[in-house]
Amino acid sequence: MIPLVSPIRRLAMPRHLLFVALTAALVTPAAFAANTSLTIYHADNDSLFSGSTQGTLDAGHALVHEQRALEIAAGNHEIRVGNLPATLDPEAIAVGFGKGQGVSVLGQRVLLANASSNGALDGAIGNQVEVQTRSGGVAGDLVGASDNGVLIRTADGKIHLIHDYTSVTLPPDSVSGGSSLLLDVDAKASGQRHAQLTYTTSGLGWRAAYTATLANGNGCSMQFKPEASIANRSGRDYRGADIKLVAGQPNLGNRGVRMYSMAKAPAPMAAAAMPAQATLGDYRSFTLPGAVNLPNGTVTLTPLYATRQLSCQREYVIEDGGAYYPPHPNTNDYGAQDYKDRAIASTLAFTAPENLPAGTLRAWISDRGGAPALLGEGAVADTPKGQRVSVELGQSFDRRASRERTAFHVDAKAHTMSESYKITLTNGGDAARTVTLREHPNRWREWSVANSSLKPAKQTPQLLEFKVPVPANGGATLTYTVKYTWTTQDL
Numbered sequence: 001m002i003p004l005v006s007p008i009r010r011l012a013m014p015r016h017l018l019f020v021a022l023t024a025a026l027v028t029p030a031a032f033a034a035n036t037s038l039t040i041y042h043a044d045n046d047s048l049f050s051g052s053t054q055g056t057l058d059a060g061h062a063l064v065h066e067q068r069a070l071e072i073a074a075g076n077h078e079i080r081v082g083n084l085p086a087t088l089d090p091e092a093i094a095v096g097f098g099k100g101q102g103v104s105v106l107g108q109r110v111l112l113a114n115a116s117s118n119g120a121l122d123g124a125i126g127n128q129v130e131v132q133t134r135s136g137g138v139a140g141d142l143v144g145a146s147d148n149g150v151l152i153r154t155a156d157g158k159i160h161l162i163h164d165y166t167s168v169t170l171p172p173d174s175v176s177g178g179s180s181l182l183l184d185v186d187a188k189a190s191g192q193r194h195a196q197l198t199y200t201t202s203g204l205g206w207r208a209a210y211t212a213t214l215a216n217g218n219g220c221s222m223q224f225k226p227e228a229s230i231a232n233r234s235g236r237d238y239r240g241a242d243i244k245l246v247a248g249q250p251n252l253g254n255r256g257v258r259m260y261s262m263a264k265a266p267a268p269m270a271a272a273a274m275p276a277q278a279t280l281g282d283y284r285s286f287t288l289p290g291a292v293n294l295p296n297g298t299v300t301l302t303p304l305y306a307t308r309q310l311s312c313q314r315e316y317v318i319e320d321g322g323a324y325y326p327p328h329p330n331t332n333d334y335g336a337q338d339y340k341d342r343a344i345a346s347t348l349a350f351t352a353p354e355n356l357p358a359g360t361l362r363a364w365i366s367d368r369g370g371a372p373a374l375l376g377e378g379a380v381a382d383t384p385k386g387q388r389v390s391v392e393l394g395q396s397f398d399r400r401a402s403r404e405r406t407a408f409h410v411d412a413k414a415h416t417m418s419e420s421y422k423i424t425l426t427n428g429g430d431a432a433r434t435v436t437l438r439e440h441p442n443r444w445r446e447w448s449v450a451n452s453s454l455k456p457a458k459q460t461p462q463l464l465e466f467k468v469p470v471p472a473n474g475g476a477t478l479t480y481t482v483k484y485t486w487t488t489q490d491l
Contacts, residue, residue: 036064036066036241036242037064038064038241038242038244038294039064039244039285040060040061040062040204040205040243040244041062041246042248043059043060043205043231044207045059047059048060048203048231049207049229049299060202060203060231060234061205062203062205062234063198064198064200065197065198066197067195067196068081068194068195069192070192070194070195072103072185072187072191073187074187074189074190076184076185077184077187078183079182079185081095081180081181081183083236084110084180084181084197084199085179085203085234085236086112086179086234086236087202088201088234089200089201089202093108093110093181093197093199094197094199095183095195095198096195097194097195101193102187102189102193103187103193105183106184106185106186107184108181108182108184109182110181111180111181112179121142121145121150125143127170128140128141128142128171129152129168129170130168131169132166132167132168132169133162133164133166134164134166139152140152140153140154140160148163149164150168179235201234202234203232203233203234203235204231204232204234204294205230206229206230207228207357207359207360208247208304208358209359209360209362210225210226210227210356210361210362210380211223211361212225212312213372214363214364214375216365216366218431220313221309221312222309222312222348223310224307224309226304226305227301227304228275228286228304228357229300229301229359230243230294231300232295232296232297232298232300233297235296236296237293237295237296238292238293238294240291240292241291241293241294242288242291242292243287244285245285245287245288246280247283247355247357247382248282248357250283273289273290274304274305274306275289275302286304286357288302305353305354312348312349313349313350315349315390315434315436316344316399316433316435317344317345317347317392317436317438318342318344318345318436318437319345319440320337320438320439322442323442323462324440324442326442326444329417329443329484329486329490330442331410331412331417331443333408336408337405339402340402341400341401341402342401342402343395343399343400344400345392345394345396346375346395346396347378347391347392348361348375348378348391348393349388350389352383352384352386352387353385354385355384356380356382356385358380359380360377360378360379361380361389361391362374362377363375363377375394376393376394377391377393397428398427398428398429399427399429401424401425401435402423404423404424405419405420405421406420406422407419407481415485415486415488415490416483416484417443417485418450418483418484419441419443419482419484420479420480420481421439423437423478425470425475426470427470427471427472427473429472430472432472433470434469435467435468435470436457437467437468438465439464439465439480440463440464441464441484443484446484446486447482447485448482448485449464449480449481449482449483450481450482451481452480453477454468464480466478466480
């Protein structure tokens, strides 16, 4: 039978307890969930996937459909549906019994999780408690609690304000580790009925986790392993659930989240089974094969695509400036942006073999002893199939760049301006490398390359890109001059 309960009063003011002995078990759910399906949205909050954070906001979002078998008495009464997530959105929950079950829902309210010192005392107000102090114990009804202490009404009717207490023993069923739903129902007959619950919750989220294992040698090939990393920090387990993952960035409401200790959980399905991919409005969905277990406080890794071999490119990139132009030609003699011995970024690039959801790529290589070594990791944005992916893994140890402006000239009457640079690249490694140099001429939008020691590999209105070969244990120098032009109307 479902226990009848009263609403739990919650106080917003926090209380600092020296020690609270929670002797009661957590609220027993009405029935374990069956036929559960979860639509989990992409989340990019690192704390959701880490055990180092105890609290966060806006972490994860999921839509849950689950069926509960409830024992219902005839007539008008209240039932409690427990084992709901602690991060439940109380304004986004719907329940229905369906036609032919003879049950009408007259009203509902949500009891939020209170498995904390603050929430535990709130939930026990009006109930019998035992308070221990250094000089003894006091038993009575808990009237209230605040930062100043607890108010206890003893059997003689007196009210005691107790400041310095060491523990509080609470009654059974006064503490809930998850949220509960109270339903005011009217049933034509008693018996077991099936209720369909639909709600949204935070504390659940997913992102892609890509593992790239590079082959040793001068070329670039890699074993590419795409997985989905699914975090459950909602405060309850989901077992035997049908899971759909949504890739993309829909606008979702802001929800607060409580965090829990976390352990890694293995994927609960055969490696050969791959998710079924489909479009979902403006987004992509991945339906996982088979039933999945998502225990609370875990991160589950499951295959997103089959592991495959890919060709790739190791790139070394240095970039200056950005795609910005002033409202008028900038003829001032400043902003040279010189630098000396700057580290050059090490990147890994490849063509997306499938639609790749946003996530993190970790690149590995074998050291001389054959042990795997981490080259670095970086973010992957949502990338359609066939598009280029470029991930910055870190800063190269052996390669450096220096930049010096060598000339600057303005002819105001002719409406022209020229600027020259020399970039020196060094390579202390044992293998020759090609460094990609990306410059952004940004004194004015009308510009051209007057001369350069190496032909540009790419030129757009916002970018001037060179591919500079740098020999092993050597260096290379690039020089170029940019000429700007404008009209009287541009001034």
